[in-house]
Amino acid sequence: MAKPPGTRQSIIDAVLRIIAEDGIAGVTNRRIAKEAKVSLGSVTYHFATQHEMLRESLLHFVAEETRRLTELADQCRTDETDGTDADRAAAVVGQVAGGAPFGSRHIAPFELYIQAGRDERLRTAADQSFAAYDQLAARILTGLGVPDAERLASSAVALIFGLQLRSLATGRPAEELVDALMLLARGAQRA
Incomplete structure (x- = not known):
């Protein structure tokens, strides 16, 4: 059985899905947290800036x-x-x-x-x-x-x-x- 992705990977996957749907302008921490099913604090914990997240x-x-x-x-x-x-x-x-x-x-x-x-x-x-x-x-x-x-x-x-x-x-x-x-x-x- 495949291991579920970690929080950081879930966030990255969510970012790619959001970009695919609404472009980079659609990438907000709240939307990422909702899409990745993680807390808002987890997003900022794993990625200090949006640039780092996009990179x-x-x-x-x-x-x-x-x-x-x-x-x-x-x-x-x-x-x-x-x-x-x-x-x-x-x-x-x-x-x-x-x-x-x-x-x-x-x-x-x-x-x-x-x-x-x-x-x-x-x-x-x-x-x-x-x-x-x-x-x-x-x-x-x-x-x-x-x-x-x-x-x-x-x-x-x-x-x-x-x-x-x-x-x-x-x-x-x-x-x-x-x-x-x-x-x-x-x-x-x-x-």
């Missing part, structure tokens, strides 16, 4: 996302004799993109990345997250035989994020996400 929430997201992406990247490891085929790469991209329609839980990371643009103290955590995405993209592109995959990885990540953001903003699924990335990979292979 820890972003770092938690980054740690979880990095773990998930590292596992996916390890699945894409390839040696000289066994490349990644297009179907396998498309499946991994689908997993990274969420594999399901985008909803409010996908908004929190975007909100935190935007906040990192406003608050340089959050930028290291955001950079760690993008580095994990870039690593996975480089492995997939390398497995597909794309020359200079390391250089193109950040462009592939930007394409995925842009299509995810478009999906969030329009409410339409990002069905073309895998197709767009595969088009990028094919074009890079020919270059």
Whole structure:
């Protein structure tokens, strides 16, 4: 049986849910306490400032996302004799993109990345997250035989994020996400 999360983790999880629902402006200590089912004093005990709470929430997201992406990247490891085929790469991209329609839980990371643009103290955590995405993209592109995959990885990540953001903003699924990335990979292979 899984151990229930501690108070600090419950607070972080609540912060991410609140950000997903109402943005960073919705993050108040009272709302966090209610959402996390902890006392108001527990919130201020565990986090002295809202900046610290947002930073820890972003770092938690980054740690979880990095773990998930590292596992996916390890699945894409390839040696000289066994490349990644297009179907396998498309499946991994689908997993990274969420594999399901985008909803409010996908908004929190975007909100935190935007906040990192406003608050340089959050930028290291955001950079760690993008580095994990870039690593996975480089492995997939390398497995597909794309020359200079390391250089193109950040462009592939930007394409995925842009299509995810478009999906969030329009409410339409990002069905073309895998197709767009595969088009990028094919074009890079020919270059």
